[in-house]
Amino acid sequence: MNPDEVLKSIEEVAPTRGWPIIGPMRGKLLDEVVTSHRPDRMLEVGTNVGYSAIRMARHLVKGQKLVCVEIRDDMARAARSNFEKAGLSDRIEVVIGDALQVIPTLKGPLDMVFLDAVKDDYLAYLKSAEKFLHSGSVVVADNVKSHESEVKSYLNYVRNSGAYSSKYREAPPNWGTDIGDAVEVSVML
Numbered sequence: 001m002n003p004d005e006v007l008k009s010i011e012e013v014a015p016t017r018g019w020p021i022i023g024p025m026r027g028k029l030l031d032e033v034v035t036s037h038r039p040d041r042m043l044e045v046g047t048n049v050g051y052s053a054i055r056m057a058r059h060l061v062k063g064q065k066l067v068c069v070e071i072r073d074d075m076a077r078a079a080r081s082n083f084e085k086a087g088l089s090d091r092i093e094v095v096i097g098d099a100l101q102v103i104p105t106l107k108g109p110l111d112m113v114f115l116d117a118v119k120d121d122y123l124a125y126l127k128s129a130e131k132f133l134h135s136g137s138v139v140v141a142d143n144v145k146s147h148e149s150e151v152k153s154y155l156n157y158v159r160n161s162g163a164y165s166s167k168y169r170e171a172p173p174n175w176g177t178d179i180g181d182a183v184e185v186s187v188m189l
Ligand SMILES: C[S@@+](CC[C@H](N)C(=O)[O-])C[C@H]1O[C@@H](n2cnc3c(N)ncnc32)[C@H](O)[C@@H]1O
Pocket: 020, 021, 022, 023, 045, 046, 047, 048, 049, 050, 051, 052, 053, 069, 070, 071, 072, 075, 097, 098, 099, 100, 116, 117, 118
């Protein structure tokens, strides 16, 4: 299967299985960030079955890399199997564990970070990844509309610390059963 076919197959079952994937609408925003910033090394925090990771990694070429951190064994296994099906295993590494413990052990630099695990911990994830970021690194945070109160401290930091140029980008509902949501795209100055 090619990556787009694997994405379609996940989209078809995600709503009924309750997989909280970014989906095609905000997924397009993620595509735009990857194709405009052309990151060599990316980090994803919260991978689930690998949908957003496949969206990002299909734009990478050999030698570029995405590291995914996922706390659940079963989800990490499902993600690895999907990466295999999509032919992207050579570009994606999955680390199983709590992102708050895993991130400080990673190697930099990171050109892009995608935050999508515990919403209350977005600021803590960013702070622990910040030593790997450089001017021009881009950080995308999902669900900043639906989880506005949980991500308040994060948004306050990326919008007002002076360290980032930050944009709120809203997308329509994925399935007709949700209310639509937004991502925050923040570029380190
Ligand atoms: C919203 S889902 C990720 C969806 C995925 N990014 C996508 O769009 O296809 C959040 C994932 O974060 C994982 N997670 C929760 N707490 C975590 C933690 N402390 N460290 C790493 N992963 C975590 C959950 O198990 C879940 O699979």
